[in-house]
Amino acid sequence: MNKVLDKKYPYLSNFLKTAIEQNRLFHSIILYGSNNYIKYAMAMEMARLLNCLEDGREDCSCQNCRWIRENKHPAVMTISKIDNKTDSSKTVISEDQVNMVLDTLVNSSDYHRVFIFCDAEFKTLSCSEMQEYNEFISVGFNMPQEKDEDKYWLPKGINTGCFSTVAANAMLKSIEEPSDKVTFIFLTNNKDDILQTIVSRSQAFYVADSKTSLYNVAFFEKYFEQYPDFNKDYALDFAQTLYNYQTENDIEPSYIIDCIQYYLAQLLKANINNSLLVRKIYNDIEKTEKSKKMLNAYIKEQTVYENLAFYFSK
Numbered sequence: 001m002n003k004v005l006d007k008k009y010p011y012l013s014n015f016l017k018t019a020i021e022q023n024r025l026f027h028s029i030i031l032y033g034s035n036n037y038i039k040y041a042m043a044m045e046m047a048r049l050l051n052c053l054e055d056g057r058e059d060c061s062c063q064n065c066r067w068i069r070e071n072k073h074p075a076v077m078t079i080s081k082i083d084n085k086t087d088s089s090k091t092v093i094s095e096d097q098v099n100m101v102l103d104t105l106v107n108s109s110d111y112h113r114v115f116i117f118c119d120a121e122f123k124t125l126s127c128s129e130m131q132e133y134n135e136f137i138s139v140g141f142n143m144p145q146e147k148d149e150d151k152y153w154l155p156k157g158i159n160t161g162c163f164s165t166v167a168a169n170a171m172l173k174s175i176e177e178p179s180d181k182v183t184f185i186f187l188t189n190n191k192d193d194i195l196q197t198i199v200s201r202s203q204a205f206y207v208a209d210s211k212t213s214l215y216n217v218a219f220f221e222k223y224f225e226q227y228p229d230f231n232k233d234y235a236l237d238f239a240q241t242l243y244n245y246q247t248e249n250d251i252e253p254s255y256i257i258d259c260i261q262y263y264l265a266q267l268l269k270a271n272i273n274n275s276l277l278v279r280k281i282y283n284d285i286e287k288t289e290k291s292k293k294m295l296n297a298y299i300k301e302q303t304v305y306e307n308l309a310f311y312f313s314k
């Protein structure tokens with residue numbers, strides 16, 4: 001992606017980049033976590049990779065990359081209560097805005113259209129927000145709107161308050177039967193803040209807060225000591241460890257899976273010349289993707305962890 005995001009989010013950046021290259025990215029993406037500018041930067045970078053006319057390199061100066069960096073690309077739109085308005089509502093993304101988005105899809109386009117749904121406001125930034133802002137600027141993108149006196153455009157997580165059920169429902173058909181070359185990206189702090197019917201049709205990625213360490217692998221690492229062998233006797237113990245860690249730290253179960261994926265990705269890097277092992281690790285990563293889908297389908301976390309544990313120890 002680009003060096004800031006690659007460094008902060010090595011697993012996520014790599015996963016998204018590969019999914020885009022292999023054309024396997026879902027048409028509906030949810031980026032969740034509390035770091036507002038970084039989620040937005042991640043969404044813009046995805047838009048850039050989806051539209052780049054060359055090889056997607058960070059300093060590419062093709063027309064699409066330039067327009068997206070300037071936030072002026074005709075096919076990459078930020079939709080919020082203050083961006084790309086079509087009516088006078090000031091507190092919500094309106095049904096009217098959603099209809100405008102859907103209307104644009106009627107015509108085919110050479111571009112890959114990307115719609116970034118978020119909340120936004122103009123705000124005098126706090127110190128930590130200013131840090132995030134500077135980080136965002138260093139990634140090289142412009143905001144959709146310029147600074148207004150001392151107030152900056154600040155993207156925020158969407159929730160049912162600013163994205164009504166009616167407006168969200170209007171999106172569903174397009175998410176279910178997407179046109180080619182369209183990606184919807186929803187930014188939110190918490191997946192529960194988005195209509196469940198959208199979540200279940202989307203690929204959701206946790207964008208960790210930069211203030212906390214990204215992925216913790218220490219709490220389960222010992223189970224992988226003999227990898228690819230995974231001791232059957234400890235399968236239930238492993239599942240229980242994951243569950244305990246989740247409940248004791250009050251974290252999302254999908255984050256637990258992210259940690260395991262990160263661990264596997266590190267293994268992959270370390271063993272890249274061992275083709276047999278590489279294949280095994282890829283299969284295991286695929287399996288963890290299935291675990292995430294199970295979680296999205298509201299299967300109990302314990303069941304998902306046990307299922308994963310028995311798969312590893314097969």
Ligand SMILES: [Zn+2]
Pocket residue numbers: 051052053054055056057060061062063064065
């Ligand atoms: Zn380019």
